[in-house]
Amino acid sequence: MGAVAVVVVAGAAGGYVLLAGGPSGGQMPRSVRVAATTTTSTTLAPTTTTTVDPGTLPQTMDMPTTTDPQFQAGLNGFWQAIVVDNPAPAMPFFFPLTAYLQVKAITNPASDWQNRLVAAYQRDIHSLHVDLGPDAASAQLSGIDVPATAQWVLPGAEYNKGPYWRVYSSQVHYTVDGRAGSFTIASMISWRGRWYIVHLAKIQ
Numbered sequence: 001m002g003a004v005a006v007v008v009v010a011g012a013a014g015g016y017v018l019l020a021g022g023p024s025g026g027q028m029p030r031s032v033r034v035a036a037t038t039t040t041s042t043t044l045a046p047t048t049t050t051t052v053d054p055g056t057l058p059q060t061m062d063m064p065t066t067t068d069p070q071f072q073a074g075l076n077g078f079w080q081a082i083v084v085d086n087p088a089p090a091m092p093f094f095f096p097l098t099a100y101l102q103v104k105a106i107t108n109p110a111s112d113w114q115n116r117l118v119a120a121y122q123r124d125i126h127s128l129h130v131d132l133g134p135d136a137a138s139a140q141l142s143g144i145d146v147p148a149t150a151q152w153v154l155p156g157a158e159y160n161k162g163p164y165w166r167v168y169s170s171q172v173h174y175t176v177d178g179r180a181g182s183f184t185i186a187s188m189i190s191w192r193g194r195w196y197i198v199h200l201a202k203i204q
Helices: 068-084 088-093 098-104 109-132
Strands: 031-035 140-147 152-153 164-176 180-189 192-197
Touching: 031 192, 068 109, 068 140, 098 109, 098 152, 098 180, 109 192, 140 180
Parallel strands: none
Antiparallel strands: 031 140, 140 164, 152 164, 164 180, 180 192
8 A cells, every 4th residue: 555645634613514525525545654753852951841631621623643743652652562562651542531431422431441442452452462473572663554534423323422533444564573564453533633542453
């Protein structure tokens, strides 16, 4: 699948609308290939900042972009979690509990998030680590293909009370011992213009 330009669409102000023919009304590219990045660090003077949990803020219609530095950081943390067999670095790339509470119209969504979704995510990360084999520590992330087939899911569908963008079957590419490999992210959904994994190996 060839690399193509990223399409970025600004959210609509004043509420939600149903879009046809892609968020811009035109043809969407078949997929977006995002190469892996290398992060370097520098020493900065201490600063005082206030971090707001995005899941506590209202949803927006902003179309997620894979060029977002936060997406790249989340993807790299997710890959690290697979390599070292520790789900913790992958949690920022998973749909936030606070946002899930706003989205789901079910009894006890917090329990569903923790006991069904997060539990499956952690099992899948362990399985992917095993799939890398004995030389997992040498595995390198190559990139990710995110299909440009995202749909805007309206309230009332999928037991939801809130909307989001949803995309199926993103492909993660890597190399280990000089061999290329890949696996599928079953489903990602958006919150305020960012992609998050909600189902990894399969929708369950």
